[in-house]
Amino acid sequence: MRRVELGAVIHNTPPERAYEQIARFDRFPDLAPHVQSTTVHATLPDPVGRSSWELHFRSGLLRWTEEERYRQAEGIIEFEQLSGDFDEFSGTWKVTASGADTTVAFSAEFDFGIPSLEGILDPIAERVIKETVAWVIVGMFDEVDLEDQFELVPVTTPGM
Numbered sequence: 001m002r003r004v005e006l007g008a009v010i011h012n013t014p015p016e017r018a019y020e021q022i023a024r025f026d027r028f029p030d031l032a033p034h035v036q037s038t039t040v041h042a043t044l045p046d047p048v049g050r051s052s053w054e055l056h057f058r059s060g061l062l063r064w065t066e067e068e069r070y071r072q073a074e075g076i077i078e079f080e081q082l083s084g085d086f087d088e089f090s091g092t093w094k095v096t097a098s099g100a101d102t103t104v105a106f107s108a109e110f111d112f113g114i115p116s117l118e119g120i121l122d123p124i125a126e127r128v129i130k131e132t133v134a135w136v137i138v139g140m141f142d143e144v145d146l147e148d149q150f151e152l153v154p155v156t157t158p159g160m
Contacts, residue, residue, distance in 0.1 A: 001088065001111045002122045004129045007147035008137045010102045015075055018102040019095045020044070021140045023070065023077060025051045031139035032132045036061055044070055050082070057128055058121075064089060079108075087113025106133045 010018050021027075023044050029035045036054040043049040049068035054061045064084025068077055075096055081089035091108030108129060112121050130148070138144050 001109045002118075002126055003107065003109050004091075004126050005105070005107045006130050006133045006137075007106070008104045008134075009098065009145045010104060010137070010141045011143035011145070012100055013102050013141055013143075015095045015097045015102045018104060018141070019072060019075055019077075022093055022095065022104070022136075023049075023068075024140075025053075025068075027140070028132070028136055032135035034128050034132045034135070043068070044072070046070070053084075055128060055132065058124060062125070062128070085112070087111045104137060 025038045025043070026040045028038050034056050036056055037052075038054075039052040041050040041052070043051070047070050049070060050065065051068065052063070052065040054063050056062075062085050064081045064086055066079045066081050066084075066089070068079045070077055075094060077093040079091055079093075089108065089110040091106070094105040096103050096105075110122075110125060110129075112118070112125070114121065134146055134148075137146070
């Protein structure tokens with residue numbers, strides 16, 4: 001099982017606002033070039049949501065439908081694949097107050113269930129997921145410091 005993590009500090013933003021913005025999965029295609037589409041079937045204020053995703057991956061699309069569990073009082077969004085291209089895919093968004101700022105911790109675990117291709121597919125998927133989360137956070141908020149420093153380069157062709 002491969003694990004992906006990304007942390008960020010969103011300056012001058014209360015955690016409630018950050019949480020509500022992050023839960024806007026319908027906005028992700030406009031913010032992250034890897035995201036081909038999202039279809040939100042159910043979301044806040046319901047405690048359980050569901051969404052379908054398509055991400056540019058290699059020379060095609062990576063697709064899945066997930067269930068989200070909103071634990072708003074705790075600042076947590078848990079998600080788990082219901083169906084799709086992963087054998088397993090789940091994770092969390094955690095939003096917490098840090099003075100006048102907000103800390104966001106994203107983590108996900110995935111497995112394609114193809115051990116012979118794990119060395120090829122897993123690093124690419126990890127990068128695509130991590131970059132997608134970074135693009136979204138940087139695009140949603142004015143002042144952001146990412147835990148990992150890397151250059152966000154626009155995707156010019158479908159794929160990686």
